[in-house]
Structure formats: structure tokens, C-alpha cells
Amino acid sequence: MSKRVIELNIPVNRVEGDLDIKVKIENGVIVDAKSVGTLYRGFENILIGKDPLDALVYTPRVCGICSVSHLLASAKTLENLYEVTPPPQAVRLRNLSILSETLQSDLRQHYLMFMVDFAHKFYEEKSFYTQANELYAPFKGKFAKSTLQITKDVLKVVAILGGQWPHTSHIVPGGVASANICKIELFDVRNHLLKTQKYLEEEIYLTSIGAIQNLQTLQDLEEYIQKYPDSQVAIFSHLAKECKLDEIGKTGYGYLSYGNIDDPQNPTNSLIKAGVYSDGIYAPIEAEKITEDVAYSWYEKEKPLHPSEGKTVPKYAKDEAYSWTKAPRYANKPLQTGPLAEYMVEQNNLFIELEKSYGDSVYVRQLARLLRPAKYIAYMLEMTEEAVNGCRDDVYISPKKKKSGTGFGLTSAARGALGHWIEVENGKIAHYQIISPTTWNGSPKDADGNYGAWEKALVGLNITDTDNPMELGHVIRSFDPCLVCTVHSVDNEAVSYKIGF
């Protein structure tokens, strides 16, 4: 039998048109995958020579989808540099801002990016096709519409606290700039959150947030699905299983989370814990173990370096290289990050059991995103009550600005672990490095030949229709790709380009 080999170049992004997946298919099975970041924006280089506070304006603009997360990461980075701790009330307002952004992103990703695939005519023959169209068709589906409406409400929370969404800069080293958030504003915040909770309970889960939080075992989940067959969790689970999404997209990689929701009393600690979870073992983060590898990236060769040292010189058309994305590794290993990683690192029993049964499949990864809003909204309402009580307290401590030094800040964006690193000399930025969640998940291979997470998830995948590789889309979208945030710096002096193929 002769082998049928096809090479495909597939644009798969739904948020930014700058992600391509190159796959090699033999007899309908993917045998090699390359994740290609096709856009270089050079933020880290833009920041060199700028005032350190300017990072609060530039970095949110790395990504219009998670701009508050970048803002928070840059403020934390500067706090680490200036050795200042924000007061508790500021931490509460920051938490509310970032959780709002993440919650809306989870909902939009699930309905506007992920579920729409089931309404595609690829699935015409399936019995679910009509229902999937009613619920998820772009522009017209019930959930396409209602998600759009409710997420606008969630984002009003960021606007109330920070002026606008996206691209505000109310989070500053030492606290927040918005000094007059008190009862009137926070009652509004609460109203938007209660409305969101109602939407989640009445439209998505069909039960209380508390009941979702109490799903602790696979059996709990199955019982819930049986009891509420019209809930979005049940419908998603059926669709996913019918399309065998519980069997595909596995990487077997470990999980990375920088934690989430800073403790107001001790903001370097997070209420949702940070760490690495790998082969059933939890370990706290050791930031010095993070390196970036450029073996397959369009940068001059260098050995894998910590982001505080990593110097990158772009070199287009370098042999073997195929991406503007670098390959971050933790103790030389690739990891995955995102909502599932957050659950695994906090050792949530439901997800530990799910992972045991279905691996880190598309189903499990996406389910994490669908359940996470229940966890967040509960925290947010609690945080709002605390903020109401503390609303006359200080929200800003003016930091004593250092002329030189280093700092870093780790936080979680909707898509997972986000880190910034800074070095300041003579009061100006001398070095800035960003490692975004998509850099982890969508990284190319490293020098040891390890695939990045979503490349790994693709190898071995069956493709039924190469014109419309739906399975591939499901796998990639379960990672919630967002390539705009793969930013890298270029050293201006030593540029050497070879252009063209």
C-alpha cells in the first residue's frame, strides 16, 4: 500500500490571525506538527530605555484579550523591584478586575470560539447538528448571543474599577490609582456579579454555583449530568463524547500554574495556589527553573537562558526554525498551562479523577474552562463584600523608586501562567521579558526535540477531512490559543536576516 502523505498549513486562530499549524499527515494521521507563531511585535525591545512605569501602558497592549493580566503582571514586577506591598483593599480591587477579565474570557472562549465548531456543516449528519445550531451558531445561536450580552456586564466591573476595558492602567506599583471606589461603585459591581451568577445558574449550570463547586468526584459529575441533561455541562459532555473529544488532544505533560487571586493580607501568596503538578506530584514554583529555548525559533542560537538573561537576536529563515515563539521550559521540560492546569495544581479531586479516566484530553481541558466561572464568581462575590467593608481604607502606597535593580511578577491570565521580568538601570528599563501562557502551550520544539504542548497534542491525531481538519481545530481551541501575546525582544545591534523561503 502506498503511503499518502499530505502537508497542510492551517490557520486556526479565532482571536488573532497569527497562528498557523503545519502538519504532516500520513494515511490520515498526523505524524508531525509545527506550531508557527507568524507575528513578531517586539514589545520587549520597545520597552528598553523607557520609564519603568511605561510598562503599565505598553504591556496591556501586548494582548487585547488579557490586557488586565499583563497590567497586573507589570505592576507586580515593579513592586518586586521597588520592594513595596500593596494595601489589602487595593489587592481586593485588583483581584476583582482580573477575575472579571478571566471570567468573561472563559465564557467567550467556550461559546464564541469552541462550541461554534459543533454547528459547522462538517457535523451535518450528526443527530446533534440542529440543536448545536440553535445553541451555538455564530451570530445567531442562543448562546452566541447571550454570552455576548453577559460578558459585557462582567467587563463593566473592570470599567467601574479601572475606567475601561480593554487597555486601562489603574493597577500601579503600590496599589491602584482609582482611589474613590466605595459603596456606590461596589454595589454596582455586586449587581453585575449577581446578574452574572444568575446567568450561570439559570442558563449554564441549571443549578447553584455552590452545587457546581461541590462536584468533587467523577461520580458526582455523572450524577449531575444525569439529573440536569439540559445543562450546558451535560450538553457539552455529550457532544464531546460523541465526537470522541475525550480521546484526543492528550499531551501527558505536566501542569504549570502561577496561582490566582492574591491574598489581600499577604499578596505574594495566592488563594488558588501556584505550583507545578507533574506525574501526580505537586511542587511549588521555583522561578529560576524557567528557561527559554530558541533551537526552533527564528532567533540566533543561544543556550536556554532564564528570562532575566535571555538575549534574543532574530534570525529569520534559520535552519530548522519555524516560529517567532520561543520555547519556555521548566527544568528543561515542556509544560501546559490554563484552566485545567489551575485545577490540577490545586489538586482538585474532580479533575484529578477526570484526568485519570480521560487524560488531558480536549474534553477535560475544555470542561475545566466551562466549570471555572462557578469557582470565580463565588470568590468575586466574597471579595466584593470584603471590599465594601474596607472601602475607606488606603489603596495606594507610594513606592520609593529605585534607579537600578531587577524584579519579576507572576500571575495568571485566562490562558494560564503569565510572567514578566524587568531590569532597570539609571532609572530606565534595560531589559524586559514576557513569557505568556500561549508561549508555553504553543511553543515550538526545544533543543532536546520535545514538542510544545499543542504540537504534542496533535501528533497521532486522525484527520477525516483535510480540507476541513475539524479534529485539529478542536484540539488547538481547547488550549484557547492567543498568539498575539508571544512577544519577543530583538537586540538591535547584531541583527542578521535572511529573508524568504
Added chain:
Amino acid sequence: MNLYWLQSGGCSGDSMSLLNYEGNLFELFENIGLEVLWHPSLANISPKEHDTLLENILNDTKELDILCIEGNVVMGPDGSGMFDTFRGGEPKYKLIEKLSQKASYIVAVGTCASFGGIGSYDEMQGLGLGYLHEKKGGFLGKEFLTKKGLPIINLPGCPIQPKALVTILQKIVTDTPINLNKNSIDESYYNFTVHQGCTRNEYHEYKVEENDFGENGCMFFHLGCKGPTTMAPCNKYLWNEVNSKTRVGVPCFGCTRPDFPQQHPFFETQNIVGTPLELPKGVDRAHYLAYKDMAWAAAPKRLAKRKQRV
């Protein structure tokens, strides 16, 4: 009418902002008879269908009415454009060039597409479609007009306000005349300063100024606020219907200005003898100085003591 949306060197913040439109965006498109042929976040067609669509537009079998471009045109490194490629192959600018020949209307969505914006001062070599900062030309050249003989419509903002875009789309669909100013900006939408309507106006009047975040005052003299020199209705049509940056105490960064991002620190006002280097448009410096000194002397106690929590 139909619309094709292309993202180039940007952060998709404009797309995200558009989703915050106060009404129901999807219904609006339907009501005004606007068909979205392609938008990376909204359309659901397979790569193959997308290819066919592009091919048909480029070979004139499909008429394209409106082309929206978000993000700047990336020319780096060294003019090659390879920092932003289409499907990892050709530089994206080639596609932008070809599509620009086919559309009746071209809307530059956001400051990057309009004037270069983020990355326009750096090795990314980002160009606006019709301008680089204040200079006409940009990527498509000084003489460029669309197939219908129309100039590019610039809608700056980092990000754009959803209402700005929705208004323009409605004007186009209903064939309403659009007045463009010298920077090719839709004049009716951008006809106010950010300063107008800011809740800190009374502080501004009496020169009660903030030196650091959160002090209750105006941010013009020290904290870098560009509100009085930036044309955008942020304090008239509020963000997310509820607020604006300057109202909560974040200075205006001048993000609709052709020179955005400014090349001096954002949180510091450039001063000459204690007065901002850049004064509100058309203001005489000597008079302004005299007025501000008197204003400060006349400041009522409730303001001088910053009692008013804005």
C-alpha cells in the same frame, strides 16, 4: 453590504472592544443588512472556504464593500515584512495591498491601522494604512483612493470605542456623507477633547493637581494627562457605558493622537517652568500662566483641600 476584517500587526483589542458595543452587535449587523464575510473571532468558515472567499475577492468574482483593517502594516525587519506573515509564507502586507485594491470602503480600525501606533517607532516598522503618525502616505501612499474613489477612513483609539466603528458602518451602509478632517478622521465622532466631561474638570479649573496617584485632583500638570490635547469622546460616550480612565484617576495617554505612543514617559507631564509644555489647543502661554495662578488663588477650600472624591 459585506465586510471583510483583516488583522495585522495589532493586539486584537479593537475586535475585543467592538464586542462591548452597548446594543446587540449581531442583531445590529442583521438589521442594517451587513454581512460579515470574515472576521477571525466571529466567522465560522473552514480554512478552505476562507481561501476560496479570498480568491474570489481577489479575482473579482466576489464584490467587496467594506474592508476593515485592525493593526498596523508590519514592514520589519528592514522593510521585508517578515515579522508578520500570512500563513507563515508571504509577508502580510502583500495581502493588505491586494485587498485594498478591491474594497469600496476601507476603514482603518484603531490607532495602529490609522497612524502606525504601537510598533511604529520601533523595529517592527509598523505603518498606518494611509499615514505614519501625522504624515500622509503610510503604507498605501499619499495618492491612494479606494476603488470607489474614497479616502481611507481613520478611526483611531487604542483601542477604538465600539460606537465609533458602529457609527461609521451605519453611515456607510446608509450612504450618509462622512466628513473627514485633515488626518482623515471621522470628524463628527472625534470632535471633542477627552478633557470635556471629565469629572475632574472642577479641579482642573482651579489648578488643584495630583502629584501622585489617588490624590483627588486633575492630572494635567504632573501626571501626564493628555485629556486637553486629545480628540476623543471618552468622557462623553463612556467606556463600557460606565466610566473613563481619567474619571478613576488614570491619565489620558493620548491614544487617538497620530503620534501615539508618545516617546516620553506616560505618567509625567513635560513642563516648562511648572507649566505643561503642551497646552490645550490654541491657548496663549502667557495668558494661560496668569489665568492658572489666579485660578489657584481663587480655589474654594473644598477643592484646595481635595475634599471632593471624584
